[in-house]
Amino acid sequence: MARRRRYSRDPLGLRRALSGLLLPGLVCAMALLAALALAGAQGAAALAERWQRGAAAAVTVQVPDAEAGRLQRALESLRAMPEVAEAQAMPEDRLNALLRPWLGDAPAITVPGVIELRLHDARTDPVLIGDRLARDVPGALVEAHGLWVQRLAALARSLQAMALGVLVLVAAVAAAVVAVATRAGLAARRDAIEVLHGLGARDGYIAGRFARRLGLLAASGALVGTAAAVPALALLADLAGPWVGSEGRLASLAGLPWPGLLALPPVAFLVGWGTAQSTVRRWLRQLP
């Protein structure tokens, strides 16, 4: 009875022909890499987003000799500019607190007034704002740290693209590994396949048996690999918390790219299934 039950699921004896831990092990390692790439992609995206939204539009303006009139004039002229979303004078106590480490409590030194700007569009050239402002308030200086923020954001974006590239590469390598395993299985079961073919089994039947077996092997490997990746990713997310603004273990665990991680085993199944299907069907075409 046991033998009979064994048949109906496995007429080609693939459980023995395609066994061992090599394929699931390789897929497991690749799922780990894919999980890392997923987390990397998400992290880079979050950083780029945050930098661009938060700091990127911030431009500061220094107004020397900031007696009340000049600062006020500068504010008015800035607020009148269409590209400026918001202009705010930095409160004196905050400014002092910022400068204290360098200047100490030295009331004798006159500090410039500082205005923080938010621009509608980060790509606006701050030099033009500075030129126009200088006409109204001579000596005002525009400081554009938006530039390096933009470069950082670009870096984050290319990291994200790279991580996606790694995902594609991992999928391709997984497909290649499955193809090699499928060929090994075909070689091991060549006689059995020829017998079934001779008995009138359709290509789809034989390919389906291989595809199901290899899909399951790949999915099981991916499941283990993904499960192994989660604690490592949670630790990384925890360490990266201060930069991306999440606080606490639970928050960083929730911040993992769960949809992507949960999709890894099914995607591995599909890669294994599809690769086996096409490999076996191509191989079967040599039979009459």
Add this chain to the structure above:
Amino acid sequence: MVRFEAVGLRYPGGGPHTGSWGREALVDVTFALPQGSFTWLLGHSGAGKSSVLRLMHLALRPTRGEVEVLGLRTARAKRASLAPVRRRIGVVFQDFRLLPYLSAFDNVALPLRLAGQPEASLRADVQEMLRWVGLAARAEALPPELSGGEQQRIAIARAVVHRPALLVADEPTGNLDNHQARRLLALLREMNRLGTTVVVATHDEDLVARFPAPSLLLQDGRLHDLDGARGIDAAEAPAWPGPQAPPPTSEPDGAAALDTGSAAVSSSGSAAGPDAGGAGDSARGWTEPPPRPIGRPERRLRDPWDG
């Protein structure tokens, strides 16, 4: 049923990828076998018997000419259309070709499962067939645990369990002793009696003498004329080459009833057998085989293994 028309067959020579082809293993082979006939395929080693059989059970396609099996012209048929026809053909190989990791039961059940027969009804059929070949007790044994003769009988059971319209056997007695060989032949005749067209390749002359039937003789890849009758290819024969018309082996003990005289017919288009029914069939081109007997094996098969 089975019709060969100026068939030529070349095997690829010097490896499959060199693109070179060997000499023709079959040259201008033309014959036709009527529905329900029993035919010997004779010839020396290398004459091309296995090649003819491979063409018959669609393991090969002709290099030129046309092979028609069960209504399918195989030379240019679509690849996907071959599988359903294969399922109506039973094949016994000299080397059995059982699946070593499947039990005797599962091996015999393969054709039924491929045909999609439900497990419940399949079990009775397979057990009946195993009983027929005298191996009901070994249903759960793996082929390597069986003797050569037992494996042979499993292979026969697998070939006939789905009541094929055409049964092809390539030297099925190759490694059986005389006694077993005779029992095997009795099995094949029994299948034939029930309506299956049977073709057996052999060079066991004793066996042929014991079970006289029409025969095709191959020599060097050509059909050889046994009685000096004109070969079909030479004949100004009708467009449809006439088949030999063996008397239907309806007599229960098939073998004894056949006389050697009619058995010597070979590939002769002009010589219609004494049985007009067969010739009439051929004239109609055998487009539709008569309905095969249906029913459980136990009701229709006698057990030659009982002695």
